[in-house]
Amino acid sequence: MNTFKDDKQRAILKEHKVIQSLATGPTVFDETFDLGNFKKKFGIVVVRYEHYEIEFDLIGIHPSLVNAFRRLILSDVPSMAIEKVHVYNNTTIIQDEVLAHRLGLIPLKADARLFEYRTNENADYTDNDSLEFELKIKCTFNKELNNSSCADDLYKNNNVYSKHIKWLPRGNQLKLYKEIDVGPIHDDILIAKMRPGHELDLKLIAVKSCGRDHAKFSPVATAFYRLLPEIKLTRQVEGEAAERLQKCFSPGVIAIEKNEAGKQIATVRNARYDMSSRNVYRYEDLKDAVVLSKIQDHFIFTIESVGAMSSDVIFKEAVGLLKKKCLCLLEELQT
Incomplete structure (x- = not known):
């Protein structure tokens, strides 16, 4: 099933279950790993940076690698x-x-x-x-x-x-x-x-x-990640229904704007801040107006340092540790 018809693999949040929306092309979840495709699709986007806290996106990467970074930050960075x-x-x-x-x-x-x-x-x-x-x-x-x-x-x-x-x-x-x-x-x-x-x-x-x-x-107060939420409106929602739709999501996710006819309609402002509460499914007249999903190879990663090292340095240290562990494993396999 592919509701969105693109190269992103998604998890679609229904009222009582989660279903898969398969991508039209190869993804990081394919059995065969291709380094060239990974380099083309992988990206890091820094969204917010302070000395003690950083929020950035890891795009086009397998969940096992993201979780490895999280565990290294918590347990192995000295x-x-x-x-x-x-x-x-x-x-x-x-x-x-x-x-x-x-x-x-x-x-x-x-x-x-x-x-x-x-x-x-x-x-x-x-x-x-x-x-x-x-x-x-x-x-x-x-x-x-x-x-x-x-x-x-x-x-x-x-x-x-x-x-x-x-x-x-x-x-x-x-x-x-x-x-x-x-x-x-x-x-x-x-x-x-x-x-x-x-x-x-x-x-x-x-x-x-x-x-x-x-x-x-541990050098961090916490280090965690979550999948990037995505919200798609399947039809126009206006008037009182638009206000109810806005209240179903976290602040800043749904905006109410006036269209050319002067009617108030709901639009998606920033799905990133959605906490996936699925409150919209409480209303029968709004259930079919929204498709909630999460992109499965797009991660929002947050690191909060306790202060000894800046948050970006902690992530770099974790990457370096993973590289050392991989090289050590290769040496063991060759001997």
């Missing part, structure tokens, strides 16, 4: 995170293990590409494979203010933030890095609350690893 916490003094109400877990989840600015993996867990930490920090803080009464009931006025250092973590350079690190380049990404991450008499004295060791080892080493 980052730096606090791994060891030496507790010299902790008189707060937070248990040592809970405190260590919270510290490990604080994202660091340090670029993992500049460090080495630790191959021997029993070996001493070096300036090439680790970063050392300290967190030393004590809560006291604020003697300057006595007429306030606010904790921030009554006490000093009652809130412990990530900005209180100080870098202790070792070896040649002071010549290579600056504290602003290796410390916590955000200064206002709350670690603990204290009262007079509470004190923290900790030494923190950050190492290089990946999300496969622990989620705290």
